[in-house]
Amino acid sequence: MVTRTSGSSRPHVIVIGGGPSGSTASTLIAQRGHRVTLYERETFPRYHIGESLIPETFWVFEKLGVLPKLRASHYVKKHSVQFVTGQGKLSEPFYFADNKPHESSQTWQVLRSEFDHMMLNNAREHGVEVHEGARVLEVLFDGERAVGVSLADGDGKREVYADVVIDAAGQSALIQDRLGLRQWDPELKKAAVWTYWKGAYRDSGKDEGATMVMQLDNKQGWFWYIPLHDDILSVGVVAPFEYLFKNRDTKDHEQIYFEEVARCPGLQPRIKDATRAAPFRAAKEYSYRAKKVAGDGWVLVGDAFGFLDPLYSSGVLLALQSGAKAAEAVCEGLETGDTSEAQLGKWGPDFMQGMERMRRLVCEFYDGLSFGRFVNKHPDLKGHLTDLLIGDLFTDKVDDVVAPLDEFRREREYSRSVTAN
Numbered sequence: 001m002v003t004r005t006s007g008s009s010r011p012h013v014i015v016i017g018g019g020p021s022g023s024t025a026s027t028l029i030a031q032r033g034h035r036v037t038l039y040e041r042e043t044f045p046r047y048h049i050g051e052s053l054i055p056e057t058f059w060v061f062e063k064l065g066v067l068p069k070l071r072a073s074h075y076v077k078k079h080s081v082q083f084v085t086g087q088g089k090l091s092e093p094f095y096f097a098d099n100k101p102h103e104s105s106q107t108w109q110v111l112r113s114e115f116d117h118m119m120l121n122n123a124r125e126h127g128v129e130v131h132e133g134a135r136v137l138e139v140l141f142d143g144e145r146a147v148g149v150s151l152a153d154g155d156g157k158r159e160v161y162a163d164v165v166i167d168a169a170g171q172s173a174l175i176q177d178r179l180g181l182r183q184w185d186p187e188l189k190k191a192a193v194w195t196y197w198k199g200a201y202r203d204s205g206k207d208e209g210a211t212m213v214m215q216l217d218n219k220q221g222w223f224w225y226i227p228l229h230d231d232i233l234s235v236g237v238v239a240p241f242e243y244l245f246k247n248r249d250t251k252d253h254e255q256i257y258f259e260e261v262a263r264c265p266g267l268q269p270r271i272k273d274a275t276r277a278a279p280f281r282a283a284k285e286y287s288y289r290a291k292k293v294a295g296d297g298w299v300l301v302g303d304a305f306g307f308l309d310p311l312y313s314s315g316v317l318l319a320l321q322s323g324a325k326a327a328e329a330v331c332e333g334l335e336t337g338d339t340s341e342a343q344l345g346k347w348g349p350d351f352m353q354g355m356e357r358m359r360r361l362v363c364e365f366y367d368g369l370s371f372g373r374f375v376n377k378h379p380d381l382k383g384h385l386t387d388l389l390i391g392d393l394f395t396d397k398v399d400d401v402v403a404p405l406d407e408f409r410r411e412r413e414y415s416r417s418v419t420a421n
């Protein structure tokens, strides 16, 4: 059966997807008094990868009103990130508070099933009409303008109309695919295999919740090491897709995982006495970005706009930031009666520049940048590097690192060419 919404029940805004980007955008728009309906295909709590937050999420959490819940939660507190070389050598931790002595410099390692559920319930508490188990089948267009969605839930199929449709469907990215907007990143074609361990080594005190990035000895990839509550560690390897899945004898995730553990001297002693606490999971995680963030009557947020390699745990931050920036543009548009591409996409250039700053740092790591050597040579820039690592991406000041990074890259290229000859 197909039914149409009309009259006073018609939402102003439809949000597709109840992950961090969808719950952020919907909450902030509802806070301004607009009618928002959110459709989520799963029933929460549901599993999701992406457990490590970075400090700049704080400011969006504050707007959403979820800080009291996070402060009272059992999530492990994260104060720093630490790099471990392919030979197992630990770098100095980047303590976020050294650079910014503020409450925001402590963040959390979250269980996404719980965290996303809390965020979605918070949207409900702010007046968002949330439908779980409701899969959006397609976005409906009238010419170039998005006008609503068709969806299927327990009651069958129906169409719902609104002034603005926000695509927050994660990597499903309905609008991006329909309009052919997806641009794959030519450099970041990675994949990941991961599992969870109980009883693995963890530091104590301030270092207990540090995210560790541990390089493989062949520099092909790295492991994340994320301490969660209840003595669980999330540990996964990220490497080029071809390397991880194509150019080897096995397709078995467990075997691939342990072949890479054997190449990670930093990791082996940390998990040797631990028990595996979950099955292996794998994901192809090519980075991509849409050509634009909005069109007439539609906006893209979070992974439905773009996905960036998880090296610096920026995914949830970008989901929250894009959700918040899009919400502001949508509210302004609804309040002035202008839901054109120009209005809804106002925040796009600034956001893309911020994302590009993080991408640059990701690419430098894969090209062999040593943070230790960089900071030794430019101690005055350690603060800017930390700014990038905490997610302070939307400010020109961090661009001071660009010229020195270029210089370091030239030096690496030169020494590679000398070695090759």
Ligand SMILES: Cc1cc2nc3c(=O)[nH]c(=O)nc-3n(C[C@H](O)[C@H](O)[C@H](O)COP(=O)(O)OP(=O)(O)OC[C@H]3O[C@@H](n4cnc5c(N)ncnc54)[C@H](O)[C@@H]3O)c2cc1C
Pocket (backbone or CB within 6 Å): 016, 017, 018, 019, 020, 021, 022, 039, 040, 041, 042, 048, 049, 050, 051, 052, 053, 054, 134, 135, 136, 137, 168, 169, 170, 171, 172, 174, 192, 283, 285, 301, 302, 303, 304, 310, 313, 314, 315, 316, 317, 319
């Ligand atoms: C291996 C890996 C490791 C990562 N590690 C980190 C990390 O440590 N820290 C970090 O910050 N980020 C990390 N990320 C990134 C992070 O997971 C994402 O960036 C983040 O979840 C994006 O949030 P979102 O709300 O945009 O999308 P999602 O969280 O994916 O939410 C989208 C929601 O939309 C729903 N949906 C999809 N299609 C439909 C439909 N048709 N109808 C209705 N609902 C729909 C889905 O069920 C889902 O609930 C990692 C990613 C990967 C792949």
